[in-house]
Amino acid sequence: MRPAVGFPPRTITRALLCATLLANACKEAPSFSVRWQLQGRPDPITGVVPKPAGVTNAYQCTSLGITAIRIAAYDAEGVLADEAIAPCFAEGEVDANSSVDGGHLRAGVYGIEVRGVQSDQRPWVDAAVQADLLARFPDYLDEDLLHRHETCKGGVREPTCRPEALTCDCAPLLARNDHTELLAPFVLVGPPECIDGIDNDRDGVADLQDEACKIDLANREADTIGSVQFRIDLSLFGGNRAVACLDAGLDALLARACPIAPGQVLETCPDDAVVLGGHLLSCSTTEPVFFADTLDQGEYLYEVLGVADNEVITRPVAERTQLTGFVRREIQLNADDFLAPIVAPTAFTLELLDGIGDSARQCDADAGTGREAIAELRVELRDAHGARLSQTHVLGPGTDEVDQQSLQGRPLDGTPLPCTAGRLVTEPLTWGGFSVRVETRLADGTVCHSTDASDPPGPLLVGPGNALQVDGLKIAPVLVDGKPPQGC
Ligand SMILES: [Ca+2]
Numbered sequence: 330m331r332p333a334v335g336f337p338p339r340t341i342t343r344a345l346l347c348a349t350l351l352a353n354a355c356k357e358a359p360s361f362s363v364r365w366q367l368q369g370r371p372d373p374i375t376g377v378v379p380k381p382a383g384v385t386n387a388y389q390c391t392s393l394g395i396t397a398i399r400i401a402a403y404d405a406e407g408v409l410a411d412e413a414i415a416p417c418f419a420e421g422e423v424d425a426n427s428s429v430d431g432g433h434l435r436a437g438v439y440g441i442e443v444r445g446v447q448s449d450q451r452p453w454v455d456a457a458v459q460a461d462l463l464a465r466f467p468d469y470l471d472e473d474l475l476h477r478h479e480t481c482k483g484g485v486r487e488p489t490c491r492p493e494a495l496t497c498d499c500a501p502l503l504a505r506n507d508h509t510e511l512l513a514p515f516v517l518v519g520p521p522e523c524i525d526g527i528d529n530d531r532d533g534v535a536d537l538q539d540e541a542c543k544i545d546l547a548n549r550e551a552d553t554i555g556s557v558q559f560r561i562d563l564s565l566f567g568g569n570r571a572v573a574c575l576d577a578g579l580d581a582l583l584a585r586a587c588p589i590a591p592g593q594v595l596e597t598c599p600d601d602a603v604v605l606g607g608h609l610l611s612c613s614t615t616e617p618v619f620f621a622d623t624l625d626q627g628e629y630l631y632e633v634l635g636v637a638d639n640e641v642i643t644r645p646v647a648e649r650t651q652l653t654g655f656v657r658r659e660i661q662l663n664a665d666d667f668l669a670p671i672v673a674p675t676a677f678t679l680e681l682l683d684g685i686g687d688s689a690r691q692c693d694a695d696a697g698t699g700r701e702a703i704a705e706l707r708v709e710l711r712d713a714h715g716a717r718l719s720q721t722h723v724l725g726p727g728t729d730e731v732d733q734q735s736l737q738g739r740p741l742d743g744t745p746l747p748c749t750a751g752r753l754v755t756e757p758l759t760w761g762g763f764s765v766r767v768e769t770r771l772a773d774g775t776v777c778h779s780t781d782a783s784d785p786p787g788p789l790l791v792g793p794g795n796a797l798q799v800d801g802l803k804i805a806p807v808l809v810d811g812k813p814p815q816g817c
Pocket residue numbers: 521522523524525526527528529535536550
């Protein structure tokens with residue numbers, strides 16, 4: 330490998346160099362000569378990306394933080410064969426097409442890399458891309474193993490810079506004896522504002538010290554950022570108040586947002602989208618969930634997802650919106666929003682209201698009030714809209730016994746059951762949504778209670794839950810002229 334050769338400022342001619350610094354290098358013709366163009370950042374308002382332009386003034390370089398240009402030749406193994414540093418703009422240079430000669434290379438194939446560097450001659454890298462590659466290839470930064478990875482090298486039709494290299498361009502070279510190849514202009518895209526070493530918006534702080542960069546390294550330093558207050562009102566299964574978060578297997582919510590460029594279509598945020606509030610949120614259907622975050626102004630895809638054991642278990646409920654000021658969102662997660670079906674029994678007890686306030690009567694006869702015993706309980710499991718199910722479900726484990734008699738396996742299709750104040754638990758159900766229609770009758774067939782008499786009339790919604798949870802369903806009394814029928 331040749332020792333690195335220092336390049337002269339662009340205005341110094343090769344003839345002069347030969348007389349002074351690089352006598353040895355001048356015995357043979359340089360194998361290549363390079364030019365570069367700089368490409369500025371997109372206009373923050375219009376998004377228009379400027380065309381690359383040859384360097385005719387120092388400001389083109391300094392406005393992008395590019396102090397110098399590193400020119401390197403790599404052979405087919407990716408081994409460095411020639412290297413030099415030249416100023417990005419040489420004083421007095423006004424010809425955008427002037428070129429800088431490289432060193433002499435043995436005939437063969439090479440990759441020529443031209444890369445902008447900072448004042449300390451370090452190149453810019455995309456830290457996230459590099460970290461990802463290092464995670465996948467622990468040897469990624471081992472110089473001896475460079476050729477194993479995508480890198481600027483010879484023998485490749487379209488060689489490219491390493492994926493993490495910023496402000497870098499690469500081109501193939503076929504080096505021949507006694508020939509200097511003038512390569513097409515290399516295009517160097519300016520590094521992101523947050524790592525360019527410049528206080529771009531002149532607010533007194535540069536790069537990572539600037540608030541805009543603290544939020545996202547892809548930001549512009551002048552980006553406006555603000556605190557946004559969020560509120561989520563969550564409901565589950567069509568607003569069924571019988572369903573709490575834990576009933577549906579949810580132990581937390583995740584809110585995230587990803588910025589949308591004008592005209593961009595985005596169905597869902599990528600997995601690395603920003604987690605709003607920086608953490609998982611509590612899950613509640615009874616209390617609003619509040620949190621705050623600091624965001625750039627702009628349009629976002631705002632997503633809310635359900636979480637269990639730190640795993641997302643629902644599809645995202647997404648909305649394209651401006652996230653500024655106070656953002657309130659009503660989120661409804663229904664059974665089909667869950668990635669895996671929810672299979673669980675529902676459990677409930679019955680409170681047979683007597684029409685006097687909220688008080689309930691017992692199943693047994695009461696001589697004092699003239700109430701006869703409730704002879705039968707007709708319980709019918711229906712769908713969430715109150716319609717009959719095509720399949721009959723039965724009572725399952727956990728159902729309380731009545732007079733030491735198990736009710737397990739008894740159908741919930743309106744077939745009479747003995748009256749009980751105990752817990753009724755269904756077999757596991759696939760949710761969906763379910764409701765129950767309930768009726769009580771005396772021995773002579775008189776209907777005492779019915780969900781049809783409730784306000785509004787109709788079956789009562791139930792929710793999934795483990796068998797330990799008991800929800801009391803209040804069953805309205807049937808009233809005739811404002812009074813229960815005789816015996817009820
Ligand atoms: Ca900066």
